[in-house]
Amino acid sequence: MSPTPPMTPAPTTQIFLASTLYGTATLAAAIDSDLFPPATRRILLVSNNAATPETTPPLTEAPGFESLRGRFDDVLDWNAAIAPLHPGGWTPRGDDVPLWERQLRREWNLGDSSLSLVLESIQVAPAQAVAHCFPDAPIDVYADGLMSYGPTRNKLDPLVGGRVRRLLHLDLVPGLRPLLLSEFGVRPGIVPKEAFLSVLGELSDGAGDSDGGLASDTDADAPALLLGQYLSALSILTPQEEEDLHVRMLRGAVARGHRRVVFKPHPSAPGRWSQLLEREAERLGAQLTVFDAPLLAEVLFRRLRPALVVSCFSTALLTAHTFYGIPVARVGTDVLLERLTPYENSNRIPVTLVDALLPDLEASGSGAAPPPPVGELSALLAAVGFAMQPQVLRAQRTRAEGYLLSHLSPRTRRYFKRRRLTALALPGAVPQQLAFIPRNATVRRMARRARRLLA
Numbered sequence: 001m002s003p004t005p006p007m008t009p010a011p012t013t014q015i016f017l018a019s020t021l022y023g024t025a026t027l028a029a030a031i032d033s034d035l036f037p038p039a040t041r042r043i044l045l046v047s048n049n050a051a052t053p054e055t056t057p058p059l060t061e062a063p064g065f066e067s068l069r070g071r072f073d074d075v076l077d078w079n080a081a082i083a084p085l086h087p088g089g090w091t092p093r094g095d096d097v098p099l100w101e102r103q104l105r106r107e108w109n110l111g112d113s114s115l116s117l118v119l120e121s122i123q124v125a126p127a128q129a130v131a132h133c134f135p136d137a138p139i140d141v142y143a144d145g146l147m148s149y150g151p152t153r154n155k156l157d158p159l160v161g162g163r164v165r166r167l168l169h170l171d172l173v174p175g176l177r178p179l180l181l182s183e184f185g186v187r188p189g190i191v192p193k194e195a196f197l198s199v200l201g202e203l204s205d206g207a208g209d210s211d212g213g214l215a216s217d218t219d220a221d222a223p224a225l226l227l228g229q230y231l232s233a234l235s236i237l238t239p240q241e242e243e244d245l246h247v248r249m250l251r252g253a254v255a256r257g258h259r260r261v262v263f264k265p266h267p268s269a270p271g272r273w274s275q276l277l278e279r280e281a282e283r284l285g286a287q288l289t290v291f292d293a294p295l296l297a298e299v300l301f302r303r304l305r306p307a308l309v310v311s312c313f314s315t316a317l318l319t320a321h322t323f324y325g326i327p328v329a330r331v332g333t334d335v336l337l338e339r340l341t342p343y344e345n346s347n348r349i350p351v352t353l354v355d356a357l358l359p360d361l362e363a364s365g366s367g368a369a370p371p372p373p374v375g376e377l378s379a380l381l382a383a384v385g386f387a388m389q390p391q392v393l394r395a396q397r398t399r400a401e402g403y404l405l406s407h408l409s410p411r412t413r414r415y416f417k418r419r420r421l422t423a424l425a426l427p428g429a430v431p432q433q434l435a436f437i438p439r440n441a442t443v444r445r446m447a448r449r450a451r452r453l454l455a
Helices: 019-033 077-081 096-107 127-135 193-206 238-254 272-284 298-302 315-324 333-339 348-357 373-386 395-406 418-423 441-454
Strands: 013-016 043-048 075-076 112-120 138-142 164-170 186-192 224-227 260-264 287-290 308-309 328-330
Touching: 013 019, 013 127, 013 395, 019 043, 019 164, 019 193, 096 127, 112 127, 112 164, 164 193, 164 373, 164 395, 186 418, 193 315, 193 395, 224 238, 238 260, 238 272, 238 308, 260 298, 298 315, 298 328, 315 348, 328 441, 333 348, 348 373, 373 395
Parallel strands: 013 043, 013 112, 043 075, 112 138, 138 164, 164 186, 224 260, 224 308, 260 287, 308 328
Antiparallel strands: none
């Protein structure tokens, strides 16, 4: 009797969805760190989520992208796969899912291989669309910035959330556990800092001379780096207010003794903002360079070795602070905490973390509050997260109440709205002289009825 031939393992395919170079670098670092099992084929699925993708350069044309391409067997285009539909606003109808899966398997030569998905921003398209198109594939989620520390921004379909195995994230706030997908018991996993810095080194080398010759020869010559975010496009600030915010960054940097300043505007920001800064720099006697090349801020950290990084609440502030040890400062977070609407706006957690952890550029040394220890920061995160998404984070109510009872002060009240605390019957909702009122279901029901009558 002849021996039974060994069985050939079934082919496996991993699909990695990415819409930013920062996200792709995070994926590359995770692959280099063996955070994914071996696979027959690895596909990078790129998506251009810009409002008008036809006029916006794709991710594959970003400086340094070619240095990351080698981690993947193929690079495919999600926009092309679903054209003329827009990736930011489309998910398949339930009845159409089998048709889409069959078509994509044929177009991408997937055959009958076993699939696994690695997705960003699982709460919205295009990640949700890809998840729905392959309903049997397990999912890993990776974080593209500070938003992963916040709650899932809306109630996720259990048929998607229940398939998520891990949340991979950079340890931007060491020791702080993300809230994203915690309602599904998803375990977080850290992408090693060393691997990410190594990938950024590759991006820096692959970007050539795209820094415009701004690199510093000595530490004494190191500039202050200002990072714009284009918050008026999100209707958080008016264009005039955002211009004023950039001017405050410049004045604050000069007041700290920095005479050489580099401003990196948001790629979509209007050019006139730079002109206003240039006039202000001339008035202050500072040397201002506007750097508008499409280079990651994190790559600029390596190239420029800045003496200071200033922004509002950019993730790059924490990358500079935690990964590079560069001094950082924030501007304008107090205004944003007041302006963000609705309360559950997903930018609230990044603004809160930056405000709580980093020094205010315009504050005097004696007025700067020390950052809270990680335990207190975690409790703050739970309290703000619960206030944002009480239905999603029901399990965090006790921690939220504990934080508000013990830590609510003039400094921390900026993270909460009294109206929100009242609606959720949380401590701090009413003035201290009325705190004797019991917080029970009947009182909450009567309060809701009164608010409806007064509306």
